[in-house]
Amino acid sequence: MEHTPKDPSQVLGWGVDADPKNDPTYPMKHRTDGEHAGYSWGRPPRQPPTVEVLHSIERSDLTSAFGTSTPPSGASGALRRFAFQYSESSYGHWLPLMLADRVGVAEGVLNDLKNGRVPNVLAERGWKAEWKHDRTGLVRRILVRGILFSAAVAYFRGKSTDSR
Amino acid sequence: MLAMNYRGPHRVRIDHKPVPEILHPQDAIVRVTRSCICGSDLHLYNGSVPDTRVGMTFGHEFTGVVEQVGPGVEKLKVGDHVLVPFNIACGTCVFCQQGLYGNCHESNPQATAVGGIYGYSHTAGGYDGGQAEYVRVPYADVSPAVIPEGMDPDDAVLLTDVVPTAFQAAEMGGIQTGDTVVVFGAGPVGIMAARCAWLFGAGRVIVIDCVDYRLDFARTYAPCEAYDFRSLEDPVVFIKGTTESLGADVCIDAVGAEAAGSALQTVLGRKLLVQGGSATALHWAINSVKKGGIVSIVGVYGPVGTHVPIGNVVNKGITLRANQASVKRLLPRLIEHVQNGILDPKALITHRIPLEDVSDAYRIFSAKLDDCIKPVLMPPSARS
Numbered sequence: 001m002e003h004t005p006k007d008p009s010q011v012l013g014w015g016v017d018a019d020p021k022n023d024p025t026y027p028m029k030h031r032t033d034g035e036h037a038g039y040s041w042g043r044p045p046r047q048p049p050t051v052e053v054l055h056s057i058e059r060s061d062l063t064s065a066f067g068t069s070t071p072p073s074g075a076s077g078a079l080r081r082f083a084f085q086y087s088e089s090s091y092g093h094w095l096p097l098m099l100a101d102r103v104g105v106a107e108g109v110l111n112d113l114k115n116g117r118v119p120n121v122l123a124e125r126g127w128k129a130e131w132k133h134d135r136t137g138l139v140r141r142i143l144v145r146g147i148l149f150s151a152a153v154a155y156f157r158g159k160s161t162d163s164r
Numbered sequence: 165m166l167a168m169n170y171r172g173p174h175r176v177r178i179d180h181k182p183v184p185e186i187l188h189p190q191d192a193i194v195r196v197t198r199s200c201i202c203g204s205d206l207h208l209y210n211g212s213v214p215d216t217r218v219g220m221t222f223g224h225e226f227t228g229v230v231e232q233v234g235p236g237v238e239k240l241k242v243g244d245h246v247l248v249p250f251n252i253a254c255g256t257c258v259f260c261q262q263g264l265y266g267n268c269h270e271s272n273p274q275a276t277a278v279g280g281i282y283g284y285s286h287t288a289g290g291y292d293g294g295q296a297e298y299v300r301v302p303y304a305d306v307s308p309a310v311i312p313e314g315m316d317p318d319d320a321v322l323l324t325d326v327v328p329t330a331f332q333a334a335e336m337g338g339i340q341t342g343d344t345v346v347v348f349g350a351g352p353v354g355i356m357a358a359r360c361a362w363l364f365g366a367g368r369v370i371v372i373d374c375v376d377y378r379l380d381f382a383r384t385y386a387p388c389e390a391y392d393f394r395s396l397e398d399p400v401v402f403i404k405g406t407t408e409s410l411g412a413d414v415c416i417d418a419v420g421a422e423a424a425g426s427a428l429q430t431v432l433g434r435k436l437l438v439q440g441g442s443a444t445a446l447h448w449a450i451n452s453v454k455k456g457g458i459v460s461i462v463g464v465y466g467p468v469g470t471h472v473p474i475g476n477v478v479n480k481g482i483t484l485r486a487n488q489a490s491v492k493r494l495l496p497r498l499i500e501h502v503q504n505g506i507l508d509p510k511a512l513i514t515h516r517i518p519l520e521d522v523s524d525a526y527r528i529f530s531a532k533l534d535d536c537i538k539p540v541l542m543p544p545s546a547r548s
């Protein structure tokens with residue numbers, strides 16, 4: 001409470017954008033009904049596709065400009081192509097895409113290895129920053145995971161001796 | 165060139181990539197001078213945005229110098245130092261014509277539900293972003309703005325997203341003079357939204373978060389009341405209690421998909437990823453606003469169904485307003501506010517990190533280490 005300025009009008013800029021008409025509880029769009037004349041516009045020049053670009057089935061074609069980052073490839077690419085048979089309104093679209101993202105991570109590691117590079121996962125996860133700024137948290141996490149892991153190993157070892 | 169490279173959830177690194185080329189007559193190539201990491205990037209970093217492909221470069225908040233322009237670019241000149249709004253907008257489609265620059269119909273083939281955004285997965289157009297030395301800027305004459313004489317580049321880079329998003333959050337709240345406004349989230353966007361609520365004439369501004377240093381920052385910067393939801397038994401009851409049992413006039417969700425505070429939402433939305441994120445803050449916003457009140461959502465969620473108490477929206481007659489910020493529409497007013505000293509965005513920047521250390525920068529921002537509010541990545545050429 002003590003942080004509320006007693007008189008808000010003392011706050012720098014108070015009320016400079018006040019707009020009593022901006023009350024969206026009531027209709028607010030300034031209607032010209034121009035839209036009803038039809039949705040058409042002079043489309044910008046079209047970017048020539050140089051890589052495979054998937055497009056939502058909720059539209060008829062590519063947009064005039066688009067990104068060309070990381071075109072679909074491999075197994076994740078096949079999943080993405082499959083996903084784009086379904087609309088944005090369908091789990092058939094989003095769930096395969098999420099799966100493709102996970103498959104893509106594994107493909108990324110394989111690609112790194114193929115290029116003679118072992119990904120430095122610790123560095124990628126920014127553990128240097130954690131070591132510097134949150135050493136106790138980091139150590140605690142490693143310990144907890146270590147204990148859980150050893151417990152699991154011990155448990156399954158026990159099980160396999162039991163069954164023998 | 166050096167560019168951030170996404171390798172999977174929580175794994176990003178710096179790599180070499182080819183310098184981008186002009187692919188469309190209205191493209192420009194920009195040499196980046198500053199590039200921020202945003203709360204929105206954390207949704208990608210955590211792996212919760214579908215169609216986030218390994219190898220992509222993130223970054224939608226950047227400034228840079230124009231190095232090259234396509235034959236269709238008339239206004240921007242080589243050498244201009246520009247701030248580049250995060251929305252990629254054609255300026256001619258029916259949505260752009262209405263000022264909905266975040267909803268352009270000519271910049272994202274992969275999804276009709278959102279316009280193109282730099283470095284924001286293929287669900288937002290498949291563009292490589294600005295956490296790199298160079299970036300391709302489509303429709304270069306539409307959104308990018310030359311940084312005004314005398315403006316600090318740190319202020320400029322925050323005008324590409326944080327400030328307009330926060331301002332629009334307050335604007336969509338339809339704040340009336342004297343209103344009580346509750347902002348969920350004390351990240352850069354929430355803090356700035358609390359600051360902007362005053363500009364619309366709020367009578368009382370309350371921020372809710374669970375990170376002490378951010379609450380402290382909000383208290384002095386906005387300035388406003390700020391509370392840790394972990395110390396409130398139930399934030400909804402707290403807000404009712406402090407508003408004569410009526411609820412706030414306006415609630416703003418400046419948290420989005422990574423919200424903490426509810427085990428169920430966390431499991432469904434952040435661990436299993438079966439809903440479009442954890443909607444805890446939105447849930448609280450809907451339940452804390454008064455009847456007939458307004459909930460303004462700028463927090464970002466994924467595209468699939470998400471648990472929210474929609475029945476209460478109906479029964480309370482709540483108006484929900486939400487969007488990706490329309491940066492170009494708001495820029496003239498916000499540049500004025502910065503130039504007149506009404507808004508001081510650069511004060512949010514707590515960390516200036518070499519682009520090469522991008523892995524650590526993501527960790528610092530996402531784990532909220534070292535009292536980080538807003539980190540900005542500095543490419544080598546901008547440091548000399």
Ligand SMILES: NC(=O)c1ccc[n+]([C@@H]2O[C@H](COP(=O)([O-])OP(=O)(O)OC[C@H]3O[C@@H](n4cnc5c(N)ncnc54)[C@H](O)[C@@H]3O)[C@@H](O)[C@H]2O)c1
Binds near residue numbers: 372421
């Ligand atoms: N609509 C747009 O145009 C737009 C633009 C930029 C950012 N965003 C979104 O705005 C949101 C905030 O961005 P940011 O950069 O400030 O992110 P941030 O991650 O730095 O901040 C989010 C804050 O919310 C807090 N929080 C978590 N759970 C909470 C809860 N239940 N209640 C209250 N606070 C809670 C966190 O502790 C954190 O401080 C993100 O979802 C981001 O994607 C939207």
Ligand SMILES: [Zn+2]
Binds near residue numbers: 203250
């Ligand atoms: Zn952003």
Ligand SMILES: [Zn+2]
Binds near residue numbers: 256267
């Ligand atoms: Zn458009």
